[in-house]
Amino acid sequence: MAGPGIQLHPSDNVAIASAPIGPLPAGHKFALRAIPAGAAVIKAGAVIGVAAVDIAEGQHVTAAEISPLAVPQSALAHPVAHAARGVAHFDGFLRPDGRVGTRNTIAVLVVGNCGATVARQVADFFDEERLTAFPYVDAVVPYVHEIGCGMEMTGEPMDLLRRTIAGIIRHPNTAAAVVIALGCERNNLGSFMEQEKLHIGKRLKTITIQDIGGTKNAAEAGRQMVMEMLPLANQARRQSVPAAHLVLGLKTGAVDGFCAASVNPVLAVAVEMLLAQGGTAILSESPDALAISDDLAARATDDGVRAALVERLGWWRGYHAGRDTDLNGTLNAAHRAAGFVNVAEKSRDIMGKLPPAPITAVYRYAEEIRHPGLVFMDTPSYDPVSVTGQIAGGATLIAFATGLGSSFGSLPAPTLKLCSNSAVFQRMADEIDINCGAILDGQTDIATMGALIFDSLLRHASGEKTKSELEGMGENEYVPWPIGVLA
Numbered sequence: 001m002a003g004p005g006i007q008l009h010p011s012d013n014v015a016i017a018s019a020p021i022g023p024l025p026a027g028h029k030f031a032l033r034a035i036p037a038g039a040a041v042i043k044a045g046a047v048i049g050v051a052a053v054d055i056a057e058g059q060h061v062t063a064a065e066i067s068p069l070a071v072p073q074s075a076l077a078h079p080v081a082h083a084a085r086g087v088a089h090f091d092g093f094l095r096p097d098g099r100v101g102t103r104n105t106i107a108v109l110v111v112g113n114c115g116a117t118v119a120r121q122v123a124d125f126f127d128e129e130r131l132t133a134f135p136y137v138d139a140v141v142p143y144v145h146e147i148g149c150g151m152e153m154t155g156e157p158m159d160l161l162r163r164t165i166a167g168i169i170r171h172p173n174t175a176a177a178v179v180i181a182l183g184c185e186r187n188n189l190g191s192f193m194e195q196e197k198l199h200i201g202k203r204l205k206t207i208t209i210q211d212i213g214g215t216k217n218a219a220e221a222g223r224q225m226v227m228e229m230l231p232l233a234n235q236a237r238r239q240s241v242p243a244a245h246l247v248l249g250l251k252t253g254a255v256d257g258f259c260a261a262s263v264n265p266v267l268a269v270a271v272e273m274l275l276a277q278g279g280t281a282i283l284s285e286s287p288d289a290l291a292i293s294d295d296l297a298a299r300a301t302d303d304g305v306r307a308a309l310v311e312r313l314g315w316w317r318g319y320h321a322g323r324d325t326d327l328n329g330t331l332n333a334a335h336r337a338a339g340f341v342n343v344a345e346k347s348r349d350i351m352g353k354l355p356p357a358p359i360t361a362v363y364r365y366a367e368e369i370r371h372p373g374l375v376f377m378d379t380p381s382y383d384p385v386s387v388t389g390q391i392a393g394g395a396t397l398i399a400f401a402t403g404l405g406s407s408f409g410s411l412p413a414p415t416l417k418l419c420s421n422s423a424v425f426q427r428m429a430d431e432i433d434i435n436c437g438a439i440l441d442g443q444t445d446i447a448t449m450g451a452l453i454f455d456s457l458l459r460h461a462s463g464e465k466t467k468s469e470l471e472g473m474g475e476n477e478y479v480p481w482p483i484g485v486l487a
Contacts (some may be wrong), residue, residue: 006261009045014061016257018440027257028339029061041066044260048345063341088277091238091462100245101172102396102461104236105412106140106229109165111189112148114182118215119144122222134234141411143168143478148187157484164366164480166196167392173412175233176203178225183210244278246461249390249398252350253383256403257339258420263401263436264352269450272355280372282390284379286316287327291347299359308362312378365481366392383408384479397461409473414466433467
């Protein structure tokens with residue numbers, strides 16, 4: 001079979017079809033040469049499986065022709081040269097603790113779902129017209145969720161929820177916050193404040209619906225609290241700061257066969273440029289990280305980091321035992337249609353955004369990020385849960401790579417969305433910021449596109465709205481990880 005193909009590494013014996021080749025769909029794989037039964041099938045320099053049958057040169061390579069590996073094999077990232085830069089800057093909000101925000105918002109949070117209606121009524125009152133008098137405040141944002149009651153009262157599930165909520169309160173993109181409770185939640189308001197060492201003041205207020213006399217009174221009290229906070233929040237001003245202050249969360253969702261050839265290696269270049277500036281990038285998606293666990297462990301800066309990483313990734317095997325999930329080999333229909341032959345291949349493609357850098361620290365879900373460089377945070381792969389944890393930990397901007405397209409956005413840290421191919425970008429141009437398909441189209445190269453993304457990160461960190469912000473996304477994508485068993 002002849003036709004356009006993308007070979008990701010010189011050792012590969014399969015290539016990606018850049019356009020349909022007869023019955024072979026774009027993004028699927030074909031054999032570059034004959035692969036006998038029992039031989040390794042290699043993509044991007046990594047073994048993705050073993051040929052279950054003889055595969056002819058040019059043949060469409062699907063799951064039917066490949067036996068999965070018993071143990072996934074790692075693939076090291078291949079560095080792409082990029083131009084060195086002087087000290088880069090963005091315009092951010094310098095907070096008293098030294099962290100720098102990319103947005104200036106007021107948060108309205110709930111300790112449990114029972115406060116959700118009040119939180120939305122409070123935040124919705126402060127529409128664009130009412131905020132015109134406070135031009136330096138970006139938004140009043142409700143953060144509602146479905147847990148906090150009917151669950152374990154102690155242990156990791158409650159600790160995880162509390163540190164997620166507290167992470168939004170302390171976030172450098174949050175200027176002030178109101179926390180709402182019904183009054184009888186298992187996530188008790190007083191216990192939450194005490195455990196997270198939070199104190200009521202001019203920039204943090206609380207409301208208990210049962211004490212104040214119901215939903216109507218609580219909503220009115222909440223609106224009054226926000227009105228008092230707005231002048232304080234509006235005092236903030238952007239100032240030029242080094243790019244070292246940027247904390248970038250990394251996410252890949254709705255991956256396709258082109259992600260390995262365009263968007264993820266491009267993002268890896270941009271992230272490497274950020275790290276060279278002294279900035280921070282958060283790698284997550286623990287179930288997918290298992291596919292390159294050996295590589296990640298080898299990158300750890302010391303034995304403590306290595307042990308923490310091995311422990312967190314090992315935990316996932318038990319968490320998924322016996323369940324119908326990706327980790328146990330179940331590809332969903334969209335990923336099968338995109339041409340993936342097994343979960344290991346998909347996971348390696350997702351982890352293609354990893355730059356060739358050491359891992360400086362490992363964090364549990366929603367723990368505060370305290371180290372610069374490339375860090376790992378333990379999160380599920382599910383987009384809103386993963387990004388919520390990254391933001392609660394301190395991510396001030398999210399870079400989201402996609403192949404099939406995504407309608408994801410986030411608050412208070414906005415999401416910059418990057419697409420692997422031009423066809424999806426054209427269909428979803430209102431929601432996707434950058435088309436990395438230009439690489440596949442021969443219009444640019446990985447290094448040039450990586451520098452463009454790095455510059456875009458700085459612009460959006462400085463206040464330029466992302467498309468997901470313009471589309472009003474983010475409120476419904478705040479999803480703390482429901483790790484615990486409900487009571």
